[in-house]
């Protein structure tokens with residue numbers, strides 16, 4: 001049986017310093033995972049360079065950032081942003097004058113989508129255009145980056161791209177049902193995957209979430225070769241997701257959010273890192289825990305695995321600081337609701353037979369089921385209702401902590417990585433946080 005390869009010890013290596021360059025391949029959002037790495041790079045005194053996905057004009061044509069947008073993005077990152085649009089995926093690409101995949105999806109309705117067929121020859125033409133556009137843009141961006149990387153310096157490429165949901169009304173309605181629906185509103189993720197619409201979406205996920213890591217590795221070959229020839233080193237990291245070990249019943253156990261439709265693309269991302277590694281390129285996918293960000297908020301229930309982090313902080317010898325976190329979480333709950341009751345509720349959720357059935361590493365990513373939706377979405381709603389405010393949740397606080405813990409773990413491990421695919425579970429994250437704060 002395959003098993004996760006987990007980082008168990010806090011890494012001690014450190015090679016990045018002032019004069020070295022940190023490159024963020026993707027945009028930086030307030031709650032996004034990438035903040036953890038950017039903070040480490042800044043603290044190490046590295047030169048920070050970012051990319052943009054660009055923006056779309058009123059005709060959906062991709063354009064660079066305006067001067068104002070560019071200045072705002074650079075202030076947000078605290079570094080230079082190379083203004084070449086790196087929007088991945090092909091949902092809005094097509095040969096000149098021909099329909100894009102988004103155009104092909106326009107006639108689909110909530111009634112018809114499961115039987116609607118797509119023109120795969122046309123989709124393949126669009127995919128080819130989108131891939132070439134991205135590769136050409138990545139080459140231009142790397143040519144600009146080249147001038148910012150001194151000979152002999154170390155370069156850290158941090159890939160953060162994930163996504164690829166086409167912006168069509170019908171899919172927003174379907175996604176709302178698959179990820180948020182229970183009872184009469186439940187929708188099967190298998191029905192989506194078996195449809196032409198689902199097949200197209202998976203192809204687009206592959207492009208955005210996985211293939212861009214390969215394109216980055218390829219496009220930066222010249223920079224990698226030059227720094228290595230002059231005494232420096234190049235490293236590549238990407239954020240994966242493939243379930244997480246959390247404390248359940250007193251021991252760390254692997255669990256996952258279901259249905260994680262992007263899971264196929266995340267497996268492909270792991271394969272990209274493995275293939276690069278075999279060629280001697282130090283590329284590592286760090287499979288990270290579930291947190292709440294702009295990208296994950298659509299998955300109702302994904303946040304439930306965060307609560308046991310409070311137990312992990314204690315379990316890993318957390319001191320006064322861990323107690324303060326626990327109290328800060330307790331303060332977010334309604335009067336009369338105890339944090340222990342909430343944690344007990346999560347413990348019984350994790351012991352529920354409907355949920356344990358999905359703890360099957362070999363069959364990941366599994367399809368959802370009406371029973372799962374009932375228990376998971378029901379628990380998520382019940383727990384949210386225990387808070388004073390829906391806008392200040394325990395999982396906001398815990399997400400920020402996980403993000404903070406992953407920063408130094410990934411930054412240090414990337415200096416001397418143990419392999420191409422590593423899991424960061426609640427054990428090592430809790431230990432890292434306790435070490436940072438005690």
Ligand SMILES: NC(=O)c1ccc[n+]([C@@H]2O[C@H](COP(=O)([O-])OP(=O)(O)OC[C@H]3O[C@@H](n4cnc5c(N)ncnc54)[C@H](O)[C@@H]3O)[C@@H](O)[C@H]2O)c1
Nearest residue numbers: 026027029032033088161162163239241290291293295296
């Ligand atoms: N949130 C989680 O629970 C979780 C767990 C494990 C791994 N991750 C991974 O962490 C990474 C960062 O995600 P996050 O959750 O911090 O959210 P985020 O929204 O902050 O980041 C998403 C990133 O994807 C980029 N992106 C989105 N669509 C794109 C497109 N079409 N082309 C190019 N780039 C595009 C954005 O610019 C941004 O950099 C992703 O790879 C995500 O899968 C997230």
